[in-house]
Amino acid sequence: xxxLMIILCMALAILTCPxxxxxxxxxxxGTGLEDREFKSWVGMGGNPxxxxxxxxxxxxxxAYSCTNHATGGDRKVRxxxxxxxxEVLEWVRVWGxxxxxxxxxxxxxxxxxxxxxxxxxxxxxxxxxxxxxxAGEFSETLPVNDTVNNLDCKYWMDVDFGPTTEACSATTGExxxxxxxxQNPLPDQIFWDRFIVQGAN
Amino acid sequence: MTSMSYIPMTKALLAATLLSFGVCMAxxxxxxxxxxxxxxxxxxxxxxxxxxxxxxxxxxxxRALDVRIEEREQAELQSALAGSQSQDVxxxxxxxxxxxxxxxxxxxxxxxxxxLSCATGGTNRFADAPVRxxxxxxxxxxxxxxxxxxxxxxVDVGLYQACQPMWSGGAPVVTxxxxxxxxxxxxxxxxxxxLGEVLAQNRTCTYWVRAMFSSCAADTSxxxxxxxxxxx
Numbered sequence: 001x002x003x004l005m006i007i008l009c010m011a012l013a014i015l016t017c018p019x020x021x022x023x024x025x026x027x028x029x030g031t032g033l034e035d036r037e038f039k040s041w042v043g044m045g046g047n048p049x050x051x052x053x054x055x056x057x058x059x060x061x062x063a064y065s066c067t068n069h070a071t072g073g074d075r076k077v078r079x080x081x082x083x084x085x086x087e088v089l090e091w092v093r094v095w096g097x098x099x100x101x102x103x104x105x106x107x108x109x110x111x112x113x114x115x116x117x118x119x120x121x122x123x124x125x126x127x128x129x130x131x132x133x134x135a136g137e138f139s140e141t142l143p144v145n146d147t148v149n150n151l152d153c154k155y156w157m158d159v160d161f162g163p164t165t166e167a168c169s170a171t172t173g174e175x176x177x178x179x180x181x182x183q184n185p186l187p188d189q190i191f192w193d194r195f196i197v198q199g200a201n
Numbered sequence: 202m203t204s205m206s207y208i209p210m211t212k213a214l215l216a217a218t219l220l221s222f223g224v225c226m227a228x229x230x231x232x233x234x235x236x237x238x239x240x241x242x243x244x245x246x247x248x249x250x251x252x253x254x255x256x257x258x259x260x261x262x263x264r265a266l267d268v269r270i271e272e273r274e275q276a277e278l279q280s281a282l283a284g285s286q287s288q289d290v291x292x293x294x295x296x297x298x299x300x301x302x303x304x305x306x307x308x309x310x311x312x313x314x315x316x317l318s319c320a321t322g323g324t325n326r327f328a329d330a331p332v333r334x335x336x337x338x339x340x341x342x343x344x345x346x347x348x349x350x351x352x353x354x355x356v357d358v359g360l361y362q363a364c365q366p367m368w369s370g371g372a373p374v375v376t377x378x379x380x381x382x383x384x385x386x387x388x389x390x391x392x393x394x395x396l397g398e399v400l401a402q403n404r405t406c407t408y409w410v411r412a413m414f415s416s417c418a419a420d421t422s423x424x425x426x427x428x429x430x431x432x433x
Contacts, residue, residue: 044301
């Protein structure tokens with residue numbers, strides 16, 4: 001009886017406090033939160049790939065919902081990031097919603113660089129994740145581990161709502177991006193909380 | 202170990218587990234009142250049949266605008282004289298095409314000067330512009346510049362926060378941090394409200410400004426010129 005209570009209690013704690021297992025905690029000190037900086041973009045903060053992209057905001061939460069309910073159109077939306085120069089972009093995490101019958105979503109983190117002496121940019125795929133099936137309210141992480149170089153490079157995420165040969169969803173809200181969050185370490189500070197470093201982002 | 206020795210161990214584990222559960226749940230507790238009226242939700246661009254959003258229950262400041270502006274200016278002057286003003290950027294502004302209407306191909310115009318109007322024939326009255334705050338920012342003021350030459354139509358501007366679990370999926374929980382409502386036809390106008398020193402929670406939340414036009418029929422007679430959030 002007591003063994004069962006212990007097991008149930010531990011399961012309840014794990015289910016309600018899912019900090020354990022979050023890959024973004026790796027390498028951070030203490031509780032893993034104070035030495036990291038987070039920047040977030042709402043779903044509607046993205047740029048549709050073209051005027052052929054059909055979208056509606058979902059639920060009033062500034063989520064971006066793909067509403068190409070027929071074949072054709074544009075399924076891409078881009079989120080352009082402004083990140084602190086010289087810091088390591090460690091992770092990007094994406095929150096969204098995907099129900100059964102919707103197209104699979106491909107998340108691609110890209111970097112494009114071109115110095116003052118170059119005329120053609122070099123674009124690199126830094127990380128990619130595929131969200132498949134009936135994911136429900138999902139959250140996916142993309143490992144990046146790239147040192148930000150704002151002098152020459154630009155960073156963004158491509159969200160691709162599947163091929164144009166099928167409808168991405170049947171109704172608004174079935175396939176949506178809620179938010180995207182980047183994570184980078186903070187420079188060493190004397191005080192972690194509420195101490196603003198001169199010139200920091 | 203006898204069965205009796207399990208009791209203190211179990212109590213300790215149970216207490217630790219409940220504490221962990223409570224800490225996790227407390228981290229997501231909102232100290233705000235829910236907006237459940239479908240009309241109020243719809244007026245703000247939310248699903249009238251959807252979950253409630255929240256807002257902080259603050260007493261409105263009924264003092265004249267020039268009195269409140271004077272108070273802010275004096276506070277900034279005192280802060281500058283005391284040398285306590287940070288040299289870092291402590292504001293964010295959005296205008297024009299920073300906003301995106303909540304439906305594709307909605308008719309709008311920025312009039313070439315980076316303002317925002319819902320154009321005649323537009324079917325969606327709401328436009329969002331994401332905003333980001335410095336780490337640890339204590340939000341102080343929502344400042345709004347508008348043009349309103351329409352007797353019948355206005356534009357409201359609100360600042361919103363949507364929070365989700367730190368490490369897993371989940372539907373967003375939305376809080377209205379501040380709302381400035383337009384009225385009459387005052388022409389060009391500046392308005393602001395105090396945000397009550399809400400702390401930005403960049404780890405779990407995102408933020409955006411929403412322009413809410415009462416009608417697209419107003420066209421360019423109603424425009425959002427600029428929205429700014431100030432923190433310290």
